[in-house]
Amino acid sequence: xxxxxxxxIVYFSLFFTSxxxxxxxxxxxxxxxxxxxxxxxxxxxxxxxxxxLCKNIGPRLSGSESAATAVTWxxxxxxxxxxxxxxxxxxxxxxxxxxxxxxEALLGNNDIVELDACAxxxxxxxxxxxxxxxxxxxxxxxKDLLIKGKDAIKDKIVFYNCEMxxxxxxxxxxxxxxxxxxxxxTGDAAQYxxxxxxxxxxxxxxxxxxxxxxxxxxxxxxxxxALALSTKSANFLRSAIATDDKLKVTMQTDCTAKxxxxxxxxxxxxxxxxYPNEVILVSAYLxxxxxxxxxxxxxxxxxxxxxxxxxxxxxxxxPQHTIRCVLYTNSLFGGAGAKKYAEEMRKNREKHIxxxxxxxxxxxxxxxxxxxxxLAAEATIQQLRRYAYLFKPYNLFYFEKGETGADIExxxxxxxxxxxxxxxxxxxxxxxxxxxxxxxxxxxxxxELGSAxxxxxxxxxxxxxxxxxxxxxxx
Amino acid sequence: xxxxxxxxIVYFSLFFTSxxxxxxxxxxxxxxxxxxxxxxxxxxxxxxxxxxLCKNIGPRLSGSESAATAVTWxxxxxxxxxxxxxxxxxxxxxxxxxxxxxxEALLGNNDIVELDACAxxxxxxxxxxxxxxxxxxxxxxxKDLLIKGKDAIKDKIVFYNCEMxxxxxxxxxxxxxxxxxxxxxTGDAAQYxxxxxxxxxxxxxxxxxxxxxxxxxxxxxxxxxALALSTKSANFLRSAIATDDKLKVTMQTDCTAKxxxxxxxxxxxxxxxxYPNEVILVSAYLxxxxxxxxxxxxxxxxxxxxxxxxxxxxxxxxPQHTIRCVLYTNSLFGGAGAKKYAEEMRKNREKHIxxxxxxxxxxxxxxxxxxxxxLAAEATIQQLRRYAYLFKPYNLFYFEKGETGADIExxxxxxxxxxxxxxxxxxxxxxxxxxxxxxxxxxxxxxELGSAxxxxxxxxxxxxxxxxxxxxxxx
Numbered sequence: 001x002x003x004x005x006x007x008x009i010v011y012f013s014l015f016f017t018s019x020x021x022x023x024x025x026x027x028x029x030x031x032x033x034x035x036x037x038x039x040x041x042x043x044x045x046x047x048x049x050x051x052x053l054c055k056n057i058g059p060r061l062s063g064s065e066s067a068a069t070a071v072t073w074x075x076x077x078x079x080x081x082x083x084x085x086x087x088x089x090x091x092x093x094x095x096x097x098x099x100x101x102x103x104e105a106l107l108g109n110n111d112i113v114e115l116d117a118c119a120x121x122x123x124x125x126x127x128x129x130x131x132x133x134x135x136x137x138x139x140x141x142x143k144d145l146l147i148k149g150k151d152a153i154k155d156k157i158v159f160y161n162c163e164m165x166x167x168x169x170x171x172x173x174x175x176x177x178x179x180x181x182x183x184x185x186t187g188d189a190a191q192y193x194x195x196x197x198x199x200x201x202x203x204x205x206x207x208x209x210x211x212x213x214x215x216x217x218x219x220x221x222x223x224x225x226a227l228a229l230s231t232k233s234a235n236f237l238r239s240a241i242a243t244d245d246k247l248k249v250t251m252q253t254d255c256t257a258k259x260x261x262x263x264x265x266x267x268x269x270x271x272x273x274x275y276p277n278e279v280i281l282v283s284a285y286l287x288x289x290x291x292x293x294x295x296x297x298x299x300x301x302x303x304x305x306x307x308x309x310x311x312x313x314x315x316x317x318x319p320q321h322t323i324r325c326v327l328y329t330n331s332l333f334g335g336a337g338a339k340k341y342a343e344e345m346r347k348n349r350e351k352h353i354x355x356x357x358x359x360x361x362x363x364x365x366x367x368x369x370x371x372x373x374x375l376a377a378e379a380t381i382q383q384l385r386r387y388a389y390l391f392k393p394y395n396l397f398y399f400e401k402g403e404t405g406a407d408i409e410x411x412x413x414x415x416x417x418x419x420x421x422x423x424x425x426x427x428x429x430x431x432x433x434x435x436x437x438x439x440x441x442x443x444x445x446x447x448e449l450g451s452a453x454x455x456x457x458x459x460x461x462x463x464x465x466x467x468x469x470x471x472x473x474x475x
Numbered sequence: 476x477x478x479x480x481x482x483x484i485v486y487f488s489l490f491f492t493s494x495x496x497x498x499x500x501x502x503x504x505x506x507x508x509x510x511x512x513x514x515x516x517x518x519x520x521x522x523x524x525x526x527x528l529c530k531n532i533g534p535r536l537s538g539s540e541s542a543a544t545a546v547t548w549x550x551x552x553x554x555x556x557x558x559x560x561x562x563x564x565x566x567x568x569x570x571x572x573x574x575x576x577x578x579e580a581l582l583g584n585n586d587i588v589e590l591d592a593c594a595x596x597x598x599x600x601x602x603x604x605x606x607x608x609x610x611x612x613x614x615x616x617x618k619d620l621l622i623k624g625k626d627a628i629k630d631k632i633v634f635y636n637c638e639m640x641x642x643x644x645x646x647x648x649x650x651x652x653x654x655x656x657x658x659x660x661t662g663d664a665a666q667y668x669x670x671x672x673x674x675x676x677x678x679x680x681x682x683x684x685x686x687x688x689x690x691x692x693x694x695x696x697x698x699x700x701a702l703a704l705s706t707k708s709a710n711f712l713r714s715a716i717a718t719d720d721k722l723k724v725t726m727q728t729d730c731t732a733k734x735x736x737x738x739x740x741x742x743x744x745x746x747x748x749x750y751p752n753e754v755i756l757v758s759a760y761l762x763x764x765x766x767x768x769x770x771x772x773x774x775x776x777x778x779x780x781x782x783x784x785x786x787x788x789x790x791x792x793x794p795q796h797t798i799r800c801v802l803y804t805n806s807l808f809g810g811a812g813a814k815k816y817a818e819e820m821r822k823n824r825e826k827h828i829x830x831x832x833x834x835x836x837x838x839x840x841x842x843x844x845x846x847x848x849x850l851a852a853e854a855t856i857q858q859l860r861r862y863a864y865l866f867k868p869y870n871l872f873y874f875e876k877g878e879t880g881a882d883i884e885x886x887x888x889x890x891x892x893x894x895x896x897x898x899x900x901x902x903x904x905x906x907x908x909x910x911x912x913x914x915x916x917x918x919x920x921x922x923e924l925g926s927a928x929x930x931x932x933x934x935x936x937x938x939x940x941x942x943x944x945x946x947x948x949x950x
Contacts, residue, residue, distance in 0.1 A: 037642065037644070038642045041641045041642050042641055042642060166516045167512065167513045167516050167517060169512070169868065169870060169924075171920075204920060205919075394644055395644060395841065395873070395899075397872045398870070424839050424870075424899060426839055426918055426921050427918055427921075430918070443901055443902055443905070444679070445641070445646075445679060445901045446901050449644075
């Protein structure tokens, strides 16, 4: 009878307990990774928390009240998973979108066509918040301004109409290229005497959603209003200009800069048992644009970073090194959070052995982009490739030198390798910085695979060290 | 002046013509693949046609009028891309969902809770199309029926509540496992005297959409009504039963079988210049369930197969072997189309050197599942791995032995290798057989990458042959 009762209890504790077996130091690596993935895929910890961040807190432009709420909430959540949680104060610029942004094309036949528009981050308002009307000049880059000359640009609205190259497989490459060739030049239009700027949204999606972005003016005394257009509106405007090269647009925005505010980086740690002063950093930015809910950019990344601590805690993994989760503020509006973190790290001579960031959305992970000094990157790539057989069951196959996240870029010193989660990016720019970047457009399983991938990487590097560390890898 | 005019013409013909440069036999392979991908990603041929199929034709259950329209439309489209197009007549069963399917849980407190339900394909109606009410017995598999015994099942409604295993990375594995362990047994409930069957939808998505499927009765004289429940309704029903083990459900459906109808496989060919009697088959099923628009299942696959001919035609690739596109009818309701195709192929002694199918949706391709005889599969895997360096820029990394499409399974004879496009499947079952399987849930670029991947594979195998062919690879 006792045996039956015992069997019954074992059966129930196996199937109904919410506590998975602990990963002890002698657990074989493939079993440890399986336990990490199983926990992430079974419990949906990150997806549940993402729902709260997106639906209850919502968009969180740094310096806003909701950004402060997100800091408080994430600190509270991390407190249950960590040995220490603290905030790092950061001064951030405040900018508000205002209540009314509009643009309309005035066609030759007196028809007026409304364009889907939003203000670019940091844009000034139209004069007295009233509408302005001017002829439109279409360009592909600032080189076109030079070719056309000041007389052709003066008092006009300059329309930057650059598409992301659809033939590049990696959308981030296409985005970076369009940013370099086109978007980063939008600030030049003011220098040529333009009244305002319209910019085609950087996305492959052909739809009615404008995607915001930050405009960088070249001269702080020469700022002109700047709006993004949806790709459908940009296509319409292009065809309208093709039939009427004197086409006028009327536009209006009451967005405004409002000085600075105090914001915070959130920092949470599980102390290392053997090397407490050596930090493995898992990080992501927590602020977002104000149009959608900041779900793919970058609520997903923030959940990835936080879930690493959840998985270590839940699976009772005692790391040798200190695992530190950092959620940066102000990544999208100046990067003050990451700068502050790097400054403090240097000032306090904190030793980081690895800096990881997730900023490519909660899409299916394919592997890791690896950066840092050429030597550190190469040695780290070689090490990760030795783990390829462990990652293969999870379809992680990509361990290449590549661009890592903007926020860990500030940590690039000495031989600290930088690693970013490399996700399958075909859909990323469909939502990026637009009203469509909402919780519903994050797939639960895709998000969970990302958390498990980063946690697995941290697990292996914590266990075996890195070649660039004093003493090299420890196995 | 002439030179300027000429330069002008060359410039414009380069930038404004819709004709990309032809791929000649001496084009280096990497350039040929780049031309294929560029054309697919630039022109969105498949995505445009998918919109027509989904929005203008819509769902196309084999035997229905819209299935016939899809056959006519796809033949017309293929006629512009091929040397020959013909139809192959197939007799298919007809089943109609009817006008009213409902299920409600009758709670102890007299509350009635509506459940999200749809009839399973092939289900009979409730008696006289009226509602039936009975106690519900929850099971996980037909083994549970055996354990509970006939007395516990007789006159009850059996509720099959099996979840797909979330810890399996490949969703198709989780689906196949749940089908084997649970779904395929639903027909057994009738043998135990149950009045009706409710089945949890096979999906990881927790939402209100029931996913249909075909029920296979064990005894044609003992058919009982069978409905699928959404995962949310299944979860609700489970918790309601947990508090009330005498819980009753009332349900009703007026679906009906209507004999057979004539349908067609669509067959289109580009004749081979050197081996016109050796066929490389690219295929997909064209029929769909009647709930959504059959977008991911399998409009996407049909576009993949059709776009291979488009890409060959547009890039002026003259294949050595005959490239044949086949769109099967009745894949979802008996597989009569594929059976007919295989029969005719054998009867006419048509030589196939390779059979490819796309039936895993228009998601990001990762590589290929390879099947056929063990010898054929292994030799083909080795050959594809030699092309890995050509596929790497397109993130195709997966060339493994695995389950290939159900429709090419019928062709498994001799040493013909079978290949299925292996797509990233995390979202596939969110839409599969549900009302959410609509055009908007197919991503343009993800679809295009699939077409280009298959066309590239066909290009390489047409050029170099296969090791199992007489004479082996030709280079």
